[in-house]
Amino acid sequence: xxLIFRIIAVVIxxxxxxxxxxxTQEAVLxxxxxxxxxxxxxxxxxxxxxxxxxxxxxAMTPTLFRHRRDLTKHKKLVATLQQEQDAQxxxxxxxxxxxxxxx
Numbered sequence: 001x002x003l004i005f006r007i008i009a010v011v012i013x014x015x016x017x018x019x020x021x022x023x024t025q026e027a028v029l030x031x032x033x034x035x036x037x038x039x040x041x042x043x044x045x046x047x048x049x050x051x052x053x054x055x056x057x058x059a060m061t062p063t064l065f066r067h068r069r070d071l072t073k074h075k076k077l078v079a080t081l082q083q084e085q086d087a088q089x090x091x092x093x094x095x096x097x098x099x100x101x102x103x
Contacts, residue, residue, distance in 0.1 A: 020042040027041040037044075 023041040023045075025041060026038055027044055029037040029039070029044060031037075
């Protein structure tokens with residue numbers, strides 16, 4: 001299975017490398033106020049891809065923290081329930097005391 005993933009990764013790398021070699025012409029990115037950036041198209045695409053990945057991770061962060069908080073809460077609940085179950089099992093396993101013997 002690892003071999004298949006590596007082969008797929010190599011093929012994807014070769015495709016993207018060929019894409020980069022074919023898109024070396026200069027592109028102009030114009031902003032407000034007459035400001036512009038002139039870079040090769042592949043560099044601009046890589047920059048926008050990286051920016052999108054960073055924004056995607058940042059957008060996912062609150063959900064990740066909420067899930068971690070819920071997981072911690074559920075782990076504590078499971079531990080409490082497990083302790084209660086163990087206490088009940090221990091109480092059932094002890095032999096009953098006769099009424100006439102001390103406290």
